[in-house]
Amino acid sequence: MPSRVIDIGTKQPISFVRLHWTEENEVGQYAALSYCWGGEPPIKSTSSTVQDFTDGIRFSWFPQTLQDAMVVANKLGIRYIWIDCICIIQDDPEDVSREIGKMPSIFQEAYITISASSARNVQEGFLQPRPSVSKTCMKLPFETPAGKSGSILIEEPHRYTPEKNPISLRAWTLSEHILSPRILDYGSEDVWWICGSTKTSLDDEPMDVSTDQSQNKQFSLDSWRSTLRDYTRRFLTFPGDKFPAISGVAADFGAVYQSDYLAGLWKSALPKDLLWSSARSDISRPTVHRAPSWSWAAVDGEVSYKWCPTSFSDPAIVIDCRATPASLDAPYGALNPTLSAYLKIQGLMKRFKCGTTRQRLIEVATIEDPTNATHIGRAQGDADEKLPVDEYGWSYVWALVVVENPMRGLLLVPVREGYYRRVGLFYRLWGEGLEGFETDTITII
Template identity: 35%
Template structure:
């Protein structure tokens, strides 16, 4: 592994570019606020917390990417900072952390960064500060150690990889030097199958932002860097390889995200595509969880914004204002392959027009490309005022576009509407069903809360692209009167179309 790393650092031009693409970020940056310093023997090292004043040269450190698997037994708290700078008992750490310490020292490094141990977990201020620096922490790491095969911190990742639960054969083998050993043949999983770590939401950005990831998978250990991500054949791995199928053969439309072509983001089309792909993969991880939804992807958003400076890209609650026409056409996957039914989050995470307000797997509709809406303005209140990438506490989006009114009806009609549970749109004036496809954000009325319609309730269709509109309903009574709406779904005009006279230019505010 040391050899792989050395080779990547000294000979891979594309990997060097990745670290210098930010204008020498690594050279100018000061590194994480705190690091664990390791010394002594690899089996029981002396560990202490070191505070980084930011003035010295950047240290070579390993960053750990792992699944917490529940609350952590050992974590940094405000009152522990002083005693930890003198030393921390090694025996206290869970196995994954001990394994990471062993690996770090074996790789010849003295410093390790672990979120639970280097961020003060009971300080909201420190958490917010460190989370806002997450992109740099992983980008500047000498290597990221990925405990991909462990589902929880007590499991560890350095142990025998022969999985008794899987069918395998151990065949005697005589080595060149005469020693007797064995070759193991096993019928395992695809080498590219999802590891436990791939299901953790925070780890997507850890993997994407790290220049080099040393991945401890279920069956093999491999180094993923810019070159090997671009070309699987170049992958450095320990020899445990399976017969790899490409993502096309696996019936997926896109490979699992492991890299972004940062240099291409100046092209609007590439930028939109990259973000949609990220959201789509991101929302397929960590299902069931939602509190950190916008935070756990914010480091990537921050970097995308940094890589396109000068373009004035504004980030609003998980969307990019400059590309609203595409960004607003998200929808949860209601297909039979969906692992979780979409629902609105129980507590506020994002406004109704943001994909982050819904659980479930998010995809995007590809519209005609013609934007019809006029972006009037957007107010986003964030947990850290002035930091658009921090958690969102409130937001209102104001658009001016063509709108049409219709009523929500259910059952009977059938017709064009394929909306959940037989909902369809009824055009009162024309006395007929609105021709088109309706896709509701939440199909299950139980889990929609205030975002579910009543029968015959009036809704507004607000055009986003030539044939695609948001479906909005008036916000519940007691709120500001007039035109404040919440989003309940999207609509695509059918082949017969609607009467152009039914649409009129109007301003709408969506929260």
């Protein structure tokens, strides 16, 4: 059992519930709720309210999504339910960090996860009637083996399309769905039951699926990167949750990789794990620093590894890397803001000019007239940000080669002597751009 669960009792209808503090090693069945906050929840546990919840609180005081989840659990005969805004003391940083660190086991060990997939926020609820969805249907003549004539209907089967639901846009819920062994998914069009061997809607016959199509987690680097792309395209109510919201999945992968987790990258996969790239040019950076520039968490928006080749040699050598978590109870969570994360790396470097969009690389020695400059490389910026420019409108970046054949790497700007920050990635060089690289050892922060 989690540290705390909501005791909804066994009576119907529900009138009062209370926060139950479990004893060490207490065992029991409980449900977990996956839902969209949609902003600050109107009711939550804090240092000043947690005792009131422990004494008991009227069921009608809860917002509709939480009420609906308790009703579902109650009708399934499950007495306890875990809901984050009530079961975590929200204004206690130590409690938040400790309980978020337990998120993998909370959802993995839940008897069932109730997913409020159709609700955009905590007030909407998800038990209301769903609109009927028209399906493609054809009527065809049919003759039985006995010679009797009749007809059959061919109907398009239900398809599980979670991307249509509001919950698929929220970052926290990705981990919750991946980690849960059984899900009752209340979608916009239908209700789905999902587990390791079956995926079915209420209108369909159960459909057996192989485990790699449903809840099985393929612990490969490619599957991690695919998960990362899905995760980074989702939204967070609080930007500081970037690492905590995927910490549960990262812990699962970490148990298999047996590798240090460094600001969202795997030590065993460095330096090639540095070759993430932003999916769009309008991606921004968070207003408050939360990750070193070499981490995908340093930007707000979708990232992918489309420029990371499958086979290559990597001339860059990682000498040292540090990224210290804020809490030892949450090794995959937020980073310690007082201990700077850094990456010390040795590799081939060369200085280039580029425009404000960082899409083209230009030889520094070329004529200063922008109209006569010939680009000799292609690149892209990590975020929509301005770099210092000279009198001709050029910015200057350093290219650090991460892999060869094809030659790809990072775009850096100096911060101080020997220290740089990442501002982009280059993925193609030709002609004179391939010449003039020199080996250097630098630190990226």
